[in-house]
Amino acid sequence: MAVSARPTLDAHKLRADFPVFEHPIHGKPLAFLDSAVTSQKPRHVLDAMREFYETSYSNVHRGVYTLSERATEGYEGAREKVRAFVNASSTREVIFTRQATEALNLVAYAWGLDNLGPGDLAVVTELEHHSNFVPWQQIAKRTGAEFRMLPIDDLGELRMDLLDEVVGDAPVKVVAANLVSNSLGTINPVERLAAWAHERGAIMVVDAAQAAPHRRIDVQTLGADFVAFSSHKMCGPTGVGVLWGRRELLEAMSPFNYGGSMIRSVKVEETLWNELPYKFEAGTPAIAEAYGLGVAIDYLESVGLEAIEEHEHELAAYALEQLAELPFVTVYGPPPERRVGLVSFNVDGVHPHDVAQVLDWEGVAIRAGHHCCQPLMSRLGVAATNRASFYLYTVPEEIDRLVAGLRKVKEVLG
Numbered sequence: 073m074a075v076s077a078r079p080t081l082d083a084h085k086l087r088a089d090f091p092v093f094e095h096p097i098h099g100k101p102l103a104f105l106d107s108a109v110t111s112q113k114p115r116h117v118l119d120a121m122r123e124f125y126e127t128s129y130s131n132v133h134r135g136v137y138t139l140s141e142r143a144t145e146g147y148e149g150a151r152e153k154v155r156a157f158v159n160a161s162s163t164r165e166v167i168f169t170r171q172a173t174e175a176l177n178l179v180a181y182a183w184g185l186d187n188l189g190p191g192d193l194a195v196v197t198e199l200e201h202h203s204n205f206v207p208w209q210q211i212a213k214r215t216g217a218e219f220r221m222l223p224i225d226d227l228g229e230l231r232m233d234l235l236d237e238v239v240g241d242a243p244v245k246v247v248a249a250n251l252v253s254n255s256l257g258t259i260n261p262v263e264r265l266a267a268w269a270h271e272r273g274a275i276m277v278v279d280a281a282q283a284a285p286h287r288r289i290d291v292q293t294l295g296a297d298f299v300a301f302s303s304h305k306m307c308g309p310t311g312v313g314v315l316w317g318r319r320e321l322l323e324a325m326s327p328f329n330y331g332g333s334m335i336r337s338v339k340v341e342e343t344l345w346n347e348l349p350y351k352f353e354a355g356t357p358a359i360a361e362a363y364g365l366g367v368a369i370d371y372l373e374s375v376g377l378e379a380i381e382e383h384e385h386e387l388a389a390y391a392l393e394q395l396a397e398l399p400f401v402t403v404y405g406p407p408p409e410r411r412v413g414l415v416s417f418n419v420d421g422v423h424p425h426d427v428a429q430v431l432d433w434e435g436v437a438i439r440a441g442h443h444c445c446q447p448l449m450s451r452l453g454v455a456a457t458n459r460a461s462f463y464l465y466t467v468p469e470e471i472d473r474l475v476a477g478l479r480k481v482k483e484v485l486g
């Protein structure tokens with residue numbers, strides 16, 4: 073008998089871990105197809121955070137009493153879980169931020185302001201979320217650096233062949249790209265991009281907000297210098313995110329925020345910074361939330377990142393197949409083998425907001441809008457798209473309900 077090495081996941085069973093599915097929407101079971109915007113939370117995380125607040129909560133790194141020690145243990149324990157999750161070599165390289173957006177701003181401000189200057193070049197891609205686009209655009213403006221964009225092809229994939237042409241002879245200092253596009257689901261060749269950036273003497277900043285929840289990331293083989301992601305998209309709570317950075321770069325950077333916890337000593341004449349990672353964690357952090365992120369990581373690891381990736385890949389292929397049956401639907405993005413579990417589309421003649429509204433009546437939650445990717449929307453020639461995105465708790469029946477809902481949209485509004 074052949075033995076299958078494919079990882080498996082039982083999404084029907086996993087749904088029982090998520091209390092949100094016990095509550096109907098408009099009298100119908102919830103089909104939550106908007107996990108790219110934020111994921112739902114398993115009981116494990118909800119219960120653990122409640123218990124943490126009830127038994128182990130105080131401020132961290134400050135008290136010499138038991139509760140504060142427990143809180144510090146919980147917070148620093150979560151940092152170690154994040155370290156292992158992305159295979160960082162040290163917890164010193166793992167900085168807790170508010171979310172991916174703050175992590176990316178931290179790099180743009182703390183590294184960019186001191187390392188970019190007139191004539192230098194910052195390169196982003198046409199696929200970027202605004203949070204990895206606008207910070208570089210603005211810091212380039214403040215420092216006199218140039219800001220350019222690597223275009224995509226008609227399938228929504230990076231034109232790697234144009235890299236040299238886009239950059240020319242300019243001294244490129246930073247390349248910023250997402251690992252997975254939140255609008256099209258494209259999986260980007262970040263390792264190749266990082267190798268190219270390093271050849272040219274630039275650093276590579278990776279927005280992994282849509283990657284970390286869905287596929288295994290190894291920061292030691294990715295080749296990036298900074299990697300950012302958010303807890304809330306990976307079964308964890310809001311209010312906490314992660315910046316991983318290469319130690320030597322972090323050591324050389326100035327702090328992003330000033331205040332408590334990030335100092336070693338303060339005198340009128342001079343202030344000295346705390347060691348990593350605390351230099352970048354000014355003020356009281358999101359303590360219980362970081363703890364909750366650690367529990368979410370345990371949960372994802374217990375399911376298996378490989379199984380999650382495989383499951384979502386099958387769902388994407390199924391969704392693309394089903395949507396292809398609808399002649400009034402235009403689908404954007406690459407083929408299933410080069411995308412995650414996410415599908416962007418439009419219904420001919422119907423505004424995406426109206427599509428999402430009708431689907432909501434059916435209990436189907438999808439996204440409608442520009443997905444914080446206005447340069448990409450311009451490239452696609454649309455103001456907005458609809459987007460259905462999947463996670464470990466998504467079942468094929470929800471995609472069937474999406475497709476049935478779209479037929480209804482066409483009937484009612486088309």
Ligand SMILES: Cc1ncc(COP(=O)(O)O)c(C=O)c1O
Pocket residue numbers: 108109171172173174201203204250252253254279281282302304
């Ligand atoms: C690719 C990508 N980058 C960054 C972000 C920003 O995430 P957050 O709002 O959690 O900072 C998002 C959120 O949708 C995203 O999809």
